[in-house]
Amino acid sequence: MFKNGASVLRADFHLHTIKDKEFKYHNNPNEFVKEYVQKLKEADISIGAITNHNKFDKDEFKALRRQAKKENIFLLPGVELSVKEGANGIHTLIIFSDSWYENGENNIEVFLNQVFAGVANRENENVSCNYDINGVISNLEQHNKDYFIIFAHVDQKSGLLYECGGGLIQRLWDNPLLKERVLGVQKSKNIDKFNNLTQWIGYELPKLEGCDPKKIEDIGEGDKCYLKIGDYSFNAVKYALMDFSNRVFYDIPLFKHGYIDSIEYTGGKLDNINVDFSKELNTIIGIRGSGKSSILETLRYGLDLKADIDDDYKESLVKYVLDSGGIIKIKLVDNNNRKYLLTKYLEDDKVYISDVDENQLNISLESIINNPLYFGQKDLSMRAPGYEFNLLSKLIGKKTKEVNEKLKGNSEELKQKIEEIIKIQQYPNRIDELTTRVNDLNMKLAIYEEKGIAEKLDKQKQFEDESLYFEQISGFINDLSDDLESSLESEKIRLLKDKAKYTSKYNGEIFERVNESIENIIKLYGGLSNINQNILAELEKIKSEQNNFVECKDSLKEEFARIKREIDVETLNPDSFLDYSKKVKDTSDELQQYQLKMQEKSALENSLKNLLKDRKELVHERFRLYKKEIEKINDSQEQLSIEIELKGNKQEFMDKLKEVGQGTGIRSNKYKDISEQFSDFIAIIDDIMLNESKKIKTIISGNDYDKFIEKIKGNLKDCIEYEVPDKVDILYHGKNLEYHSLGQRASAIVLFILTQKDNDIIIIDQPEDDLDNKVIYDELIKTLKERKSDIQFIFVTHNANIPVLGDSEKIIVTEFEDDKIMVDSGSIDCSHIQKKIIKIMEGGEDAFEKRNSIYLNWNM
Structure with a gap:
């Protein structure tokens, strides 16, 4: 169910069954469980809470859960409790963790007996228990077991907002336990009432849905809500509600980008290993030397992406990991949900792409995945001249491909x-x-x-x-x-x-x-x-x-x-x-x-004039495309501002002039004058061919001129194809990037990369290496969470903030054992993955708790 990490699934937090007095069922009782679960499946409900009125039937719930599990449906135990509050009582959905009924116990029933002590006919929905909300919570806390509360049909009779005014609600929320345990409201349709509730309690609660069925046919009716979870567990559901702004939806999100579904290895250190990826944020973690970068580099190699730095080392790493005869198979999905298989053999530079029927296709990777980007270690902190322009070209180069x-x-x-x-x-x-x-x-x-x-x-x-x-x-x-x-x-x-x-x-x-x-x-x-x-x-x-x-x-x-x-x-x-x-x-x-x-x-000269004019128009057309994309980047966030000047890198042009004119003996100041007087080699050629060299002869003459012209003619192809780079300046918080520290520079470039909207996949090896934690928390995480629904991110990281605060949909854990790289994976809401994060990234639970206690002490 969760092989590709966290998934968005329909949830129903208000389900009744045949054990509820209000529920009508006239078929064979022995078929009820199967029929009920089948109806859940037909309604596409993957997460459900069984919440009968003031009642919990343990045997029925266990039977329903067993049957539901066969259909990949997760059911939670719960109850719809009538709480003594307001004129008609308040219907409150209480969802319990499994610990309430495990080991032969039924603490849910014990709790119900406590709050309904001496109350007759408690299974009637209109009969309230002996306690108000605070009293109910106090009773629940005595059991020392986990639970959460959702207020049912809040706008209707026996609903929180129908029965209680603002003053009462504010007094109720003075109880910190209520703030901790109430994780949502159900069937909140009145916008004004909901806004009032938010104002009274000081924060917003998620709006949740439940069909509140009175018969099987009602299951799935009404409005829907969805949760993003990565594990079928009480904790995963609770976690989703606590992080509702990122994990509660009212429609299934549409993904419009291509992505990597999985990579499978044959041979070498990863033999028979299959790694599945989420469409959104994937983080690869592990101690140093555990094989994290091995997965990233083999993925880069399989996708045939270029390594800008340390390419020899990275290629040797791929050969070491795959070993002789190694094969990589990458499953890809395009933006129309069509599936493909990419195969790469270690000894073969060619990439083979086939469809789901294994028919070989003569297509490029970019026809499936739009402009995938890879950045290895050191790429983000690079200070090479012209790096900003090269980065811009790499990010949005596809837009200028036609030009x-x-x-x-x-x-x-x-x-x-x-x-x-x-x-x-x-x-x-x-x-x-x-x-x-x-x-x-x-x-x-x-x-x-x-x-x-x-x-x-x-x-x-x-x-x-x-x-x-x-x-x-x-x-x-x-x-x-x-x-x-x-x-x-x-x-x-x-x-x-x-x-x-x-x-x-x-x-x-x-x-x-x-x-x-x-x-x-x-x-x-x-x-x-x-x-x-x-x-x-x-x-x-x-x-x-x-x-x-x-x-x-x-x-x-x-x-x-x-x-x-x-x-x-x-x-x-x-x-x-x-x-x-x-x-x-x-x-x-x-x-x-x-x-x-x-x-x-x-006629030839006229033809040349037209070609030169066409070239100028094409260069300006490409520049306008760059400007348009830069405006989008500048408007998308406040930290970065990018400026571009057409053919503005005069230093590189002067260096190229010296390279072409090597051996002529022309002095540097003459090359400087040429680079300032002419925009590029094309302008020089225009002057020579069509203007009798009148302009160039004002800078160099005599023997120097003759030598220079011979060099131009001897390197004609190179001179024509060479283009003076545009000058790109990246301003980070208003200051040019070159005046920032290494960490700030890396931060700006990471943000620059993440703001793109035309890249289906971005792969980065340890983006945090040159970033401080404040930048990661304030800017990187925020941008990641905003962009990951549009881009598949695959990060190798040592920094816990990225998977944890970034709410990573898929975490891949690597470990090197007996000359093999072992892989485990899951979502951030999987308990065994949480333990590995603490062990690998926080130094273990003891270290984590020690730091936590110190931080708490500092805040006292």
Whole structure:
């Protein structure tokens, strides 16, 4: 029932049975117990108090409790006592601990006989006992056994607020025992009367419910109340009523966050151990070296969460605990109550996630658990530069995930465009080189013209040019055919064919016509195959003509050779003429290509301008998201205030500039000027690429400038992807965090973490290490109790205040024995867990009592 710690269960504090004169039952008496318990189960009542009028039937109660236990229902012994107070007496529900009727005794009956001594027909609900409230309490106290009182149907006849005025109630509450023993009022519907009661007695009592049934069919009728308890015991119920602001509800709380249900180990120090977790606050306790952090670190490892500090040690700890072949299985539940199983093998970095039917799912952890956070020892007191910004990114980074993805794509496009522009910037030099080469070749050819050789070789030159022409057009046509062939195999066509199968439940006729058009498009596109075949057919014709041309050329070989022999110019080689002619053509073609590419420069620069503008907008969009989340944090509490400045971490930017410019010899003051004049590398690149470096040249010039530009170009990807961090300041009680002590700093960061609303799970190892008890009590505990219904917390702790005052729903106790880590668990209201808390966290019962006596003495 309580494997995941304290649960919220429906409670009914006013139940009558067949033993009550007012209760009507006409079926087989032998079936009453089963039928009664079945009705409790149907009404979802898990905690009930049997409170017959002025009567307690021990045998019936024991029979009911036995049957109820089979259905996971807990019944408490009680009585509805008519107390001699007011005009009609006051109906008072007294709930007893088991000690009243154990060991063959029935002290409840003894008590009833005492207060009804000499009173006839006491089982009638209108017959009052001999004592007023104070007298009843005095009689109860004589038995030296535990109990608590709930005033029944307080607004009705024989109810406290119906029968008693403010003066009487105030006098009754002068009795400290009444303050201690009265733990609630039942069926309090009149708000004004309830507020008056609160004013008269000086504090608020919980409003409780009970159906007050007169027949089985009445069970579960009327308003409901719920208790959060972690154990089926009188003490657990009493504890819940005493802490009613945290443990009494009028509806079952809805949990809207994903959470870890359990972790199971195979192999190593935790072999065959299964640890279940509450959706709310879980605290892992134990003496030093007992294995507390082992559970936390294996959980972190299983969830594939990064350790920021001491990661080598933590990874070795995981290997030591799991041992070779170790397996972790983590049961997860998402915010829609869907269940999953995450499996992690020690030797395998991959995380395997399956559904409840063990079907493997190709999904990420964050599709189940929203932004889980882990903080190990030392993380909270870290003083590394920029830690505040890194922490902010870690906490609310998911909100900026989409923008970051866009920025990543923008960086890739920027790099590509800048590299293209850099290449084009080299083209003028290449154009000059090619122009000079063409001119040189033309000068050499001019000599052949003067000597008449060009004219004699013109025919051969023409044939050489036309041979190259055939090669070029064949290549172009082949490329065109290949492009068409690739297009026919396009993934988009396959996707389009799939879309053509779409059917609509509500718009069938519309989508039939759409699908018809898609089919027509696919047919038209399929026509490209015929076009390609026709192109290839024409290419074959061209190749046939090429063969004719080659035959004609070959037939002229002797003629060309004779012409060359007839040329009798000692200083000029006819073959060189043909070679120069070919080079002129090739060089001219290359020159033309570069000139055409130069025309693209303007378009590329415009594209770069747009990309830079997009980047600025994305950076500002992300900053606005940070600001929005920071405003929520600042508004959610008073202790912390967070301020953020866009790209404000100039020191880190200057350090990065020095790193990129290493080896240039540029002085530090120049880097400082650059970091102050430019917001980031993108701004520097903008100036270089689009502004002729006018701004950067006012800071560095000459040889320093050339070296710096080369470094930027050589580290282009790194420079584009690097982002100057925003400057984040965390103010704790109005003072910047960096001026606080280590403990105060840790306190602020813990509060910062706990105020988040977008993290399903927060795991922290010993958050109290750098906190003092006053901070834990005044701020940490208060925030924890407010947030644990929205976040699953898993803490390792040595500080008793966290599980006890934080009202931990699940406490996990570890102990190291015989090379194994042993685990015990329960809620804060389990007696055996309470004893372990005292032993482990308070130094044992003797030490606890000794300190308590000292504190009491100090307060005297």
